[in-house]
Amino acid sequence: MGLFKFSRSRSLWMMHFCTGCGAIEMPPTMTSRYDMERFGIIPMATPRQSDLLLVTGYLTVKTLKRVVRSYEQMAEPKYVIAFGSCTMRGGMYWDSYNTVKELDLYIPVDIYINGCMPRPEAIIDAFIKLRDMIDKGEANAWKNYRDNLDWYKQNQAKVFDINKWSAKI
Amino acid sequence: MAIIIKILEYILIAFGVAILGLIYGGIGRKITARIQNRYGPPFYQNILDVLKLFGKRNEASHGVMFDLGPVIALTGILTSLMFLPLGSSTPLISFEGDIFVLFYLLVVSPLGMALGAGEGANPNATIGIARGLTMMLGYELVLFVSIIPLMIHYDTASFYKLVQMQGTFPNWNFFPFFLSAFAGLIALQGMMGLQPFDVVVAPHEIASGPMVEYSGRFLGLLQLWHAIAVIVETGIIADAFLGNGGAGWFILKTFSLFMIVIMVAAIFPRFRIGQAVKFYWKYPLIIGLLGFLVLFIWR
Numbered sequence A: 001m002g003l004f005k006f007s008r009s010r011s012l013w014m015m016h017f018c019t020g021c022g023a024i025e026m027p028p029t030m031t032s033r034y035d036m037e038r039f040g041i042i043p044m045a046t047p048r049q050s051d052l053l054l055v056t057g058y059l060t061v062k063t064l065k066r067v068v069r070s071y072e073q074m075a076e077p078k079y080v081i082a083f084g085s086c087t088m089r090g091g092m093y094w095d096s097y098n099t100v101k102e103l104d105l106y107i108p109v110d111i112y113i114n115g116c117m118p119r120p121e122a123i124i125d126a127f128i129k130l131r132d133m134i135d136k137g138e139a140n141a142w143k144n145y146r147d148n149l150d151w152y153k154q155n156q157a158k159v160f161d162i163n164k165w166s167a168k169i
Numbered sequence B: 001m002a003i004i005i006k007i008l009e010y011i012l013i014a015f016g017v018a019i020l021g022l023i024y025g026g027i028g029r030k031i032t033a034r035i036q037n038r039y040g041p042p043f044y045q046n047i048l049d050v051l052k053l054f055g056k057r058n059e060a061s062h063g064v065m066f067d068l069g070p071v072i073a074l075t076g077i078l079t080s081l082m083f084l085p086l087g088s089s090t091p092l093i094s095f096e097g098d099i100f101v102l103f104y105l106l107v108v109s110p111l112g113m114a115l116g117a118g119e120g121a122n123p124n125a126t127i128g129i130a131r132g133l134t135m136m137l138g139y140e141l142v143l144f145v146s147i148i149p150l151m152i153h154y155d156t157a158s159f160y161k162l163v164q165m166q167g168t169f170p171n172w173n174f175f176p177f178f179l180s181a182f183a184g185l186i187a188l189q190g191m192m193g194l195q196p197f198d199v200v201v202a203p204h205e206i207a208s209g210p211m212v213e214y215s216g217r218f219l220g221l222l223q224l225w226h227a228i229a230v231i232v233e234t235g236i237i238a239d240a241f242l243g244n245g246g247a248g249w250f251i252l253k254t255f256s257l258f259m260i261v262i263m264v265a266a267i268f269p270r271f272r273i274g275q276a277v278k279f280y281w282k283y284p285l286i287i288g289l290l291g292f293l294v295l296f297i298w299r
């Protein structure tokens, strides 16, 4: 069992859901300058194969639907890292009519990275922190999602159900 | 009693080969990383990946065939391992004509994969399968053409005999049949599905093709298949052209071949599927056919 846990934290396949400005910070993190493959983290093509979902910036209501769907396709155990102030409190889009302000209401987030935009060092730091959390058994947001599915679904329904409202504008 | 020992021995060999293949893969990733001026993952990274995949839960399934696909793929490659002489050791099964059986069995794995992925009904998987089967037309032909001169020269179709007859270092088939060996090496590149022939799984284009719907344990089985396939495929070329020798020599030879393939892969972009098949049917095929001339000159 210990070996499985060890391998789980040392081999994270990630899917970067490249919304917002954060996508541009991923290439340096992956390539020669910062090289995240040394921690066993490699980009994967589909949510089914990946363990780690990166939400790299603000989400509109439309993209949130896709994020939730991708998140639900991932096999457990799964982890989420959210980038930038936009995912925490809306950031500079705090008063926008169609961005999602708090990602935590819709999918469970393990780690937030502060900043607008976080530098690759900060991203690597978050990866290491996630690795330690998995080792200690603290990265349990996916269990949270399963246990409180009703609450999450309610919150999701609240924002997804704006079709009638948006048709009026 | 003897049969039980043989079976146990085979299970041990299969485990060893799987772990060896995973380590090759890890070292390959490391070398690719060094070529790209990165640090790269530890050499045991692929073993961790497989362990992690087997520890996952809640995999998506799309039906019985979908689940059986990876199993068929793994079975196919394990069966072909039975026919492959690992160095000078006798393979589990060997008879006159087993080269043809071995080559047929190599096709079983991609077919199993195709059957399984087909039930996933993902358009990306369908494209990947179509490309994989088309690509097979390319490299299989070249592989056959590169091996046939050896079978004519030694007048046998048993892989074990062929390996035994060629002897050790100065008598390697590689020296007289270097044209065929070169064609075989190009076929190996496509067989392993590495650049420039990785259009089958092109991750950025068709989201890893046939593997697109697989997750968790199924993906773990597929990783094991890839790991064993690395040894079997490099092993065929090593056995056919690089002489026989002990298990240590076999590992050294397959590893060197794998290094060549990885280094070529690290610096090439990928062909389109049409270009790849056209390429195979032009240059390596011509080189392979020229290899037949050696039979007339050298004998």
Ligand code: SF4
Pocket: A020, A021, A022, A056, A057, A058, A083, A084, A085, A086, A087, A091, A092, A115, A116, A117, A118
């Ligand atoms: S936090 Fe800043 S950098 Fe990140 S998505 Fe929002 S505005 Fe862009």
